[in-house]
Amino acid sequence: MEGLCVAQSAQPLGLYVHTFGCQMNTYDSLRVQRLLAQDGYALTTNATDADVIFINTCSVREKAEQKVFSLLGRLRRLKSRKPSLVIVVGGCVAQQLGSTLLERFPHVDVVVGTRALGSLPHILRSVRRGASRVAHVPDQDEEGWRELFGQTEAWVTDVVAPVTVMQGCDNFCTYCIVPYVRGRERSRPSREILREVQLLVEKGAREVLLLGQNVNSYGKGLEEKTRFSDLLRLLARETDVVRLRFTTSHPKDLTDDLIQCFVDLSPLCPHIHLPFQSGSDRILKRMHRGYSAEEYFRKVERLRAACPEISISADVMVGFPGETREDFERTLDLLRTVEFDSLFSFRYSDRPHTAARLFPDKVSEEEKAHRLTELQALQAAITLKKNLMEVGQVREVLVESTSKSGQGQMSGRTPHNRIVNFEGSQALKGRLIPVTITEAYAHSLKGRPVFPLEDLSGQRP
Structure with missing residues (x-):
């Protein structure tokens, strides 16, 4: 997940989010977006338009950690062209390495641990006013941690x-x-x-x-x-x-x-x-x-x-x-x-x-x-x-998004968590529809809606 489009206020600050790792990190990134929106930030899908870049990191395996370091290296050039840009590293790599990240990557401004996300608005305000670079990685949940849930x-x-x-x-x-x-x-x-x-x-x-x-x-x-x-x-x-x-x-x-x-x-x-x-x-x-x-x-x-x-x-x-x-x-x-x-x-x-x-x-x-x-x-x-073994079966598919497999294709999942691609339009997003499975591949299925597409338009059940 690299960003969600949200309503923007007049001349908002641009926020770019890049999330590595697990679904827990995806959830944390959503909470950060909500928290910073209250401080005047609006999401952008282009890092070059951002005033703040928030990188939510994963360190469960060495390969995931190296991906973080690679991205931080690439951001050095953007920071040199735009000195006012604030680069924030959060997540598990931040919690693990703390101030070491500031030493290794001089263009990083803020390191915030997994248990200090609630402090991010205050930290950003200070840094944007000219305060020193900061690594904040407490060992215990800070007050306000729970308030981030439900956001x-x-x-x-x-x-x-x-x-x-x-x-x-x-x-x-x-x-x-x-x-x-x-x-x-x-x-x-x-x-x-x-x-x-x-x-x-x-x-x-x-x-x-x-x-x-x-x-x-x-x-x-x-x-x-x-x-x-x-x-x-x-x-x-x-x-x-x-x-x-x-x-x-x-x-x-x-x-x-x-x-x-x-x-x-x-x-x-x-x-x-x-x-x-x-x-x-x-x-x-x-x-x-x-x-x-x-x-x-x-x-x-x-x-x-x-x-x-x-x-x-x-x-x-x-x-x-x-x-x-x-x-x-x-x-x-x-x-x-x-x-x-x-x-x-x-x-x-x-x-x-x-x-x-x-x-x-x-x-x-x-x-x-x-x-x-x-x-x-x-x-x-x-x-x-x-x-x-799914071919020929009729499965209830929750339509989630457009498919990566081609134009005019939608994608969803069966209750058993199998990805199904089929012909359809954006109007089907959020619908539960019966789909006959017609083809099987290594990582996905292809299907055909049981009912004609015109019969599936309108309000979702």
Whole structure:
């Protein structure tokens, strides 16, 4: 996401936003846009027109971090041509590196951590008045952090709206930097989330995506005794949301009461993202994941027994320190056994602060690349097989946007989170329409609306 077009006041200051990484960052960027709009900023889709550039960063993997550094390097020339431009770095790289970013990139003016977004308007006012460059990365949530939640409802221009339900992580997997840059787990009160979801629905959102580093552990630290399954039931019962999704789930915290929600709650889409990371028990133990490969598979079995049509996606890592060929083969075996609908796969990279960075027996970059290629080829065949099984089926598609596949094409997703492209117009955006699947590809489907396009015009259901 690089920006949303919003109403502009007279001679507003230009704000350009570039977001890297996860959906949590996308949500944070929306909150920053809302916050700065109250200070006279209007979004621009062109960095050269901006008075302030806000870069929301990701450091979960080294590759994501390098993308941030590359963009910052390219912005040096723009800053030299426009000295009044204020460049702000936020997100996880900011929280991780702090003032080091100011030293490495002299053209960066502000570094603001993940827990200090509420301070950004004040910091920008000071810097624009001539104050020194600043790095503000507190270890604790500042006052005003919670007020930033619920600040997105006036900005809904998309069919799908993200809502953060909790932040942080207490698991401390040995490879993961998240607890160090996002902090420990904090949950929002259920009624606060309820109000935000209903406001988003009233503003036009058809689907709400609930976000958290580990939504399954929702409720920690709250006075109310509310589990994540309780929150889902509350939202299904007391809001008008058409579709609900959530991410991300930790397998060790996936409970039977949450699985039952896929049976009981009609707005809840039959899809779950359930990272497994490795099929080797030895590696899972070194990762501090808290489950075995067999325990993971049994949870998948329970999900499919309760909801046979559920689609399952996951994350998997190759080349963790000490991973042998035998360990990797067990990961491939798990892929063959589970047959994930889709998979996010990546190579291990050392991350600051994490325990695994000090582990011996590092796997070579060449071997990691080879294993990743082999794994992705296996998963590509599985995904294509699953997609081919969709051909001839009629699926309800939520129309989200114009398609990248060509003019006159629209794109949406099935409840199972499969992308479908089909002939249509912008008038269909936000509609739920039945589509017959006609073709299958590695990453998407092609379809044909069941009803003639002229019959689908008018008010959306």
